[in-house]
Amino acid sequence: MWIAILSSREVKRGRPYRVQRMGEDMVFWRDGDGKIMALRNYCPHRQALLSQGKVVNGLIQCPYHGFEFDGAGNVVHVPAMGRSQKPPSYLKAKSYTLYEQYGIVWMWYGPGQPEAPPKFFDDLKDLEAYAEYWETWNISFLRAVENQLMDFTYPSYTITR
Numbered sequence: 298m299w300i301a302i303l304s305s306r307e308v309k310r311g312r313p314y315r316v317q318r319m320g321e322d323m324v325f326w327r328d329g330d331g332k333i334m335a336l337r338n339y340c341p342h343r344q345a346l347l348s349q350g351k352v353v354n355g356l357i358q359c360p361y362h363g364f365e366f367d368g369a370g371n372v373v374h375v376p377a378m379g380r381s382q383k384p385p386s387y388l389k390a391k392s393y394t395l396y397e398q399y400g401i402v403w404m405w406y407g408p409g410q411p412e413a414p415p416k417f418f419d420d421l422k423d424l425e426a427y428a429e430y431w432e433t434w435n436i437s438f439l440r441a442v443e444n445q446l447m448d449f450t451y452p453s454y455t456i457t458r
């Protein structure tokens with residue numbers, strides 16, 4: 298299932314962005330082409346927080362020993378090994394399948410890989426008839442979803458203008 302997890306504007310070029318979604322601690326960044334990437338926020342080498350590292354040439358660089366990872370979680374460079382040696386393939390960070398369009402970032406949540414991009418309201422996308430609203434609630438996301446569903450399905454709920 299696709300889940301909208303971020304606004305595109307939250308993830309800027311050139312710096313990591315830490316987010317917790319669906320019980321996962323994640324780091325987002327943009328590669329050299331501006332494509333959004335995400336890994337589990339813990340380096341597979343010694344568990345340092347990748348979000349405290351840097352974006353270098355479109356890769357995320359761990360702040361501890363400087364390993365560099367691509368968006369698939371592969372180690373691309375290990376400074377102590379130099380550029381001539383191939384990094385070990387067993388050190389792989391968990392990656393996430395993302396889709397970005399209309400200013401929204403979706404994450405694939407569940408088994409396997411998606412067969413199609415997320416559905417969007419085709420009649421709305423050109424009208425910009427949707428908006429974002431930000432508010433932090435210090436509760437479980439399940440309580441927040443439940444609360445909002447109740448507000449919009451309660452029989453006496455009416456919208457006045």
Ligand code: FES
Binds near residue numbers: 341342360363
């Ligand atoms: S902890 Fe990340 S490179 Fe060592």
